[in-house]
Amino acid sequence: MSFLWNAWYCAGLSHDLGQEPLAVKILEQPLVLYRTDDGTPSCLHDRCAHRFAPLSMGKVCGDNIQCPYHGLQFGSDGICKRNPWGNHHIPINAKVRRFPVIERDMLLWVWMGDPERACAEDVLDLAAHFNLPHHPVVYGSYSLPVYYELVTDNLLDLSHGIYLHAGSLTNGEESSGELQVDVQVEGNVVAALHRRLNEAPSPHFKKSWTRSERIDHHSDMYWHAPCNLVHDVGVTAPGRPAEEGIYLHVVHLLTPVSMSETKYHWIASRNFDIEDESVSKALQGAINHAFTQEDEPMIAAVQERMGTTDLMSLRPVLLVGDAAGMRARRLLDRLRREETVPPAVADSHVQGYSIDHIQQTM
Amino acid sequence: MSFLWNAWYCAGLSHDLGQEPLAVKILEQPLVLYRTDDGTPSCLHDRCAHRFAPLSMGKVCGDNIQCPYHGLQFGSDGICKRNPWGNHHIPINAKVRRFPVIERDMLLWVWMGDPERACAEDVLDLAAHFNLPHHPVVYGSYSLPVYYELVTDNLLDLSHGIYLHAGSLTNGEESSGELQVDVQVEGNVVAALHRRLNEAPSPHFKKSWTRSERIDHHSDMYWHAPCNLVHDVGVTAPGRPAEEGIYLHVVHLLTPVSMSETKYHWIASRNFDIEDESVSKALQGAINHAFTQEDEPMIAAVQERMGTTDLMSLRPVLLVGDAAGMRARRLLDRLRREETVPPAVADSHVQGYSIDHIQQTM
Amino acid sequence: MSFLWNAWYCAGLSHDLGQEPLAVKILEQPLVLYRTDDGTPSCLHDRCAHRFAPLSMGKVCGDNIQCPYHGLQFGSDGICKRNPWGNHHIPINAKVRRFPVIERDMLLWVWMGDPERACAEDVLDLAAHFNLPHHPVVYGSYSLPVYYELVTDNLLDLSHGIYLHAGSLTNGEESSGELQVDVQVEGNVVAALHRRLNEAPSPHFKKSWTRSERIDHHSDMYWHAPCNLVHDVGVTAPGRPAEEGIYLHVVHLLTPVSMSETKYHWIASRNFDIEDESVSKALQGAINHAFTQEDEPMIAAVQERMGTTDLMSLRPVLLVGDAAGMRARRLLDRLRREETVPPAVADSHVQGYSIDHIQQTM
């Protein structure tokens, strides 16, 4: 179990970050996000260089963030801009690590690796999902007590739907059509394209779909390494293209907090009942229910059974539904092997001074 | 601190296991018990061979139990009987460990060691205790945050009664007769036979005993390795045999959950006031009170003081009341030394296949 | 991170110890304090020599304390005085470690190191603080989830006041005068003398000070190794001596419970509004608020950010306000290096007997 450092991770939705500093933890690093005077988001290590107070407990002063303990101020570049004490001289090592941050499509993204390698073009492009006119949006966030790859496994193998979500998201084993899965790998993306043909519409589409009794159902999941997923799910009349039907665009953004905790943000837009607020509410409620009452307890129970042991060393039986998940794991393993831990993580403190030196200079 | 594997452990009372699967943990192994169509109890490792979901969260389907995550079904022998996916082929390694289970005298017993060595005759025989006509039965269960040998120590040294249970189970130090203890070892049984002669009856016998003012009190504890105890306790007129008096038959069944947790089931039958429901209630209440308010806090405090250090390495002062407990510890030490960890525990996964093999066959 | 063993630590206020035994934990050692017949406090290891029950759950019997589990009694010297069992012989190793204890100036002090080296004269002398006529006293106690040196750092660097206590104990950054700090080291005492000249009185002095609009403010902190602090804080008319003004004498007594927990007792006396109970209440409330709502969350957050890493190995930036804290750390480091762990701690059990020996003698 490990992390990929050179990657963009979702730190929250844009509206999570207002005037107040926001504390998040990603890859075990405590981070603070804040907006400078012109609203640009900044991200710093959430640990003052002086006595290690959380900057997130402090306050924003123009373009700087002020430490709540003794008042040092740090800029967006992580360098101390104000020392209120003594001769106001700013010590050379008075700086904290900065993390590149990008705000796009309702989302905040933080680069956890070597800042030199951060490239805005690598941020997941969701314009096609959320910048569509007349596509109302609902969303939610959870904290899960699990390692992030177990959530990826859950999302890439939707065969669990007819068991775990029987009666909520699906009609259960009895009334469902046969599941066809097509798995494709392209670059750092693994796609799992699920089809069920000529079946009754599932509970959350039934009310909105009146054009035919039977439907074709598609659920296409695109995993982007390391752990963000784009999901197209919908129904259409049997034999007709998906575009003619009703559908949801969903993104599932997984952010590893630690080896045993994952933050999960999701956003869903739709092309049906777009004026109907009650459909938005029902959809959000259904997703919340399925996730918090069905998926989360199951993934947490699996985590508890697996402990800190790596999946493959437990020698799981593999079923046909595991194809996409196994390819994503193999791809992520390769990416992690290929990267060296970025110097900025290893070297987060200024080197080469000793207690004696400190005490002489005081 | 360690466990004896080749032994029967109490997994609960018969009525704990109905139509629904029952999750228990014994010797750190998560187990699921369920009843097949004809009511026979089965016991499997509570961890699906596919992605390690707890089978206990699933449902019973005839003689099988169905995994709640992706629907594999396993039989009483632990072998997968149904794969709902793909060509329905059942992978060779789709099996979970099974544990021999026996239901007898109101109780469920699970064999944690090598299944080949499980022998029904080794199950503690309680017919003489609970199959008696007109002996009403009360019972209870607790989860204790302690290593199981500390509970054994408590039960084998009843000298603690006049201090810890003063005013509840005993009359305390002042009004009690002298305690005589006789310790006997036979096979895997250690007996601690406690007598107090010619004293006032203790609180919970006082109301039911009207035949004499003074009584002889006996409390005979038989420890059966590794951690189940049979207990005869009663009063009779001074100098008369115990059979003429009133008495309780109690069993104390300790089941190690982990190195720091013990499940404790007890059952008590009696030969007095047998029609009187209020006596049953009072008895159950008195035992519950003594155990949860007096014994458990003390044993938990002892555990906290000892930490994970073995008793003998702390060099305890030994008193006369320790004789039975020390013999039980010595006997159990020998049994644990003599057994090798059973192959079924060490080898709970199918050996000899690699990631590459998996990925080729998918 | 480590402890100084040869030192007196505050175990509580005198009135905390009545007729009942009192359990405290100091330097990870569980201790029991009790008063003998004539009221003298005793302190023993809170772990019976028999089966390690906490003596603090037992009761005081004259000059002894009786174990709650099987009734052994121990005297103030830690030696067993009564064995109620068998032939009443007292085993040679039936003893627990005793800790020297001194009661003085409302406080209980325990010596954690080699008893031979305990010297009453080394106890912090607070007579000048609390034996003054007409100086009403208020006090409080907290348990902090932090390593004790972080609390020392907090108290020795009062520059945090204008940020962390803005609006409660201070007027904040804007309306405060310039802070002058003078640091002095003498023997095992480090003094941090803080002055702010010609400023508005801070909130908790404002109501009681009517003699001038502007004041000089002093706050003199005297750290006595290892972790007790005497604090003089007050206001006076500009340019006038402190004695003419109003002031508080405060002691801050830090007692390390473990590497990650500290007990904090404080006592404050004052020379103003001495008849006015409402001033006592307000003062106690203000100190409680500042400590529990402002200091404690900050120190706990710092601890969380630092984990178990030593401060200096994290290479903190040092500011002018760190001068006293760094000198205290250096002094304490030297004291800890100079002491060997006292034999009484290393050798807390009787040596040289084996299981075989025990079992032969039983």
Ligand code: FES
């Ligand atoms: S801890 Fe940030 S200024 Fe002191």
Ligand code: FES
């Ligand atoms: S985890 Fe049991 S079938 Fe998938």
Ligand code: FES
């Ligand atoms: S534990 Fe103290 S007398 Fe037994």
